[in-house]
Amino acid sequence: MKLEHTEIQDTVLDLQPLTYIMERNGFVLAGQWDYERVTYDLKINAPEKNITYYLRVSGYAQEGDVDSGKAVIKLLTPLLGVHHYPHGVEYGEEQDIPNNIQEKARRVLKNVDEQLKQFQSEEAN
Known part of the structure; x- marks a missing residue:
């Protein structure tokens, strides 16, 4: 499911930070990752047996090359999914x-x- 209306989507930042x-x-x-995209996953264990959720944050390079480690990434709308064994x-x-x-998931995204934003403001100073 898409986690709409989060502040993280559309954030632009250098790949390394x-x-x-x-x-x-x-x-x-x-x-x-590939040359143009990055994907970050967070595993969220559930209290129920054999159920695991994943929070995914993806982005694409607006400039530069992900492979080189020097890219400017724009983040997309985060996704929340559930793992279905074995699929x-x-x-x-x-x-x-x-x-x-x-x-x-929303609390984690808010913290991130x-x-x-703190990094962006420090970088601007």
Whole structure:
């Protein structure tokens, strides 16, 4: 499901500080990139047995090359999905994701957004 109306979407930041902030908040890049795109995933364990949720934040290079480590990334709308064994993670709107998981994902995104904005304001000074 798309997590609309978050402050993080449309944020533009250099790849290296973006990755640092995302990893500091538990996201993993784990080689999920190509020359133009990056994808950060955060695993959210559920109290129910055998259910795992994933918060995904993707972005694309507005300039530069992700492979070189020197790119300016624009973030897209975050996604929240549920892992279905053995098929993988589904991010569709029809996924039934509990409100407490949605709220947790929004809190994480708010925290990341605050750190991104803090970095941007420090960089501007």
